[in-house]
Amino acid sequence: MPELPEVQTIVSQLQGKILGRSVRQLRIVCPSSVENRADADLQSLGKVQSIERKGKFIVIGFDSGVMAVIHLRMTGKLVWAAASEPRKPSGLRAEFCFADGGSLLFYSVRGFARLDFWNSGDKVPGIAKLGLDPFDKGLTADSLAAMMHSRKVAIKSFLLNQELIAGIGNIYACEILYRIGVHPKASAGSLSKKKVRELLAVMRKVLSKAIDCCGTSVSDFRNIDDKTGQFQNFLQVYQKKSCPKGHRLQKIDIAGRGTYFCPVCQSLEAKKASSQLVF
DNA sequence: ATTGCTTCCTGAGCGC
DNA sequence: TGCGCTCAGGAAGCAA
Numbered sequence: 001m002p003e004l005p006e007v008q009t010i011v012s013q014l015q016g017k018i019l020g021r022s023v024r025q026l027r028i029v030c031p032s033s034v035e036n037r038a039d040a041d042l043q044s045l046g047k048v049q050s051i052e053r054k055g056k057f058i059v060i061g062f063d064s065g066v067m068a069v070i071h072l073r074m075t076g077k078l079v080w081a082a083a084s085e086p087r088k089p090s091g092l093r094a095e096f097c098f099a100d101g102g103s104l105l106f107y108s109v110r111g112f113a114r115l116d117f118w119n120s121g122d123k124v125p126g127i128a129k130l131g132l133d134p135f136d137k138g139l140t141a142d143s144l145a146a147m148m149h150s151r152k153v154a155i156k157s158f159l160l161n162q163e164l165i166a167g168i169g170n171i172y173a174c175e176i177l178y179r180i181g182v183h184p185k186a187s188a189g190s191l192s193k194k195k196v197r198e199l200l201a202v203m204r205k206v207l208s209k210a211i212d213c214c215g216t217s218v219s220d221f222r223n224i225d226d227k228t229g230q231f232q233n234f235l236q237v238y239q240k241k242s243c244p245k246g247h248r249l250q251k252i253d254i255a256g257r258g259t260y261f262c263p264v265c266q267s268l269e270a271k272k273a274s275s276q277l278v279f
Numbered sequence: 280a281t282t283g284c285t286t287c288c289t290g291a292g293c294g295c
Numbered sequence: 296t297g298c299g300c301t302c303a304g305g306a307a308g309c310a311a
Contacts, residue, residue: 001303001304001305073304073305073306074304074305075288090290091289108288109288109289109290110287110289110290110303111287112288112304125307126307151281151282152282153281153282157282160305162305169304169305170304219303255284255304256284256285256305257305258302
């Protein structure tokens with residue numbers, strides 16, 4: 001499931017592939033996954049001017065004044081295909097055909113992913129509500145501690161809330177909490193200032209490493225060349241039986257997500273200083 | 280205001 | 296081999 005590192009991987013690859021190129025035709029295969037909320041004809045999108053990540057959203061700006069806002073949710077994919085390559089029909093929702101050859105294919109196996117068109121500068125509801133990016137300089141130990149202060153919600157749910165911090169999903173939430181030795185059910189407000197500082201540092205470290213690895217492929221994440229990422233080789237708890245120290249892991253449900261944690265390394269009180277290696 | 284539950288959907292994996 | 300069941304989860308929407 002694409003989270004911040006996977007989406008960043010796709011955005012970086014798209015920048016190298018389609019920036020400055022013109023879309024000749026937009027082929028909408030499945031209209032229920034695509035919506036035009038722009039005052040423009042989608043058959044004259046024009047040239048790709050910008051490609052950005054906003055939380056887990058991908059925003060592609062065109063010189064016609066339209067932007068494509070894409071959210072891959074769980075099983076969405078963007079795949080580059082040469083004009084001659086056969087298209088896998090299963091889950092194909094739309095295709096951007098480029099004037100100088102090649103296509104960007106938008107897939108969504110389970111139909112949750114979205115491709116919506118807006119006028120550049122429109123306030124897109126999902127994006128407008130996003131909290132700070134984990135790498136935003138405005139996100140400091142102080143501001144994070146202020147956000148967490150007095151919140152009773154489980155720290156795992158806090159990390160998954162896109163309106164607070166944008167980009168973390170289930171896999172990285174589990175991995176970050178294991179690395180700082182905090183129980184996923186510990187209330188966000190219960191973390192000491194020292195732990196909050198550690199949380200911020202480890203969050204950035206884990207996400208950076210995952211970006212360097214071009215993401216995590218535990219199920220079906222693929223980059224635009226249909227290749228897997230490599231961070232699954234560094235996972236310590238997600239879908240594992242035991243932690244790196246050999247303790248048996250537990251799996252519980254938090255906010256409707258499978259949550260993996262080590263009952264030995266991750267204390268509920270969130271007070272124990274972590275001495276374990278991050279990688 | 281904050282928290283939590285339900286819904287959407289299909290392929291993979293499992294037991295029989 | 297094949298059937299039916301369970302599980303996977305991001306975010307909107309609504310209830311408490």
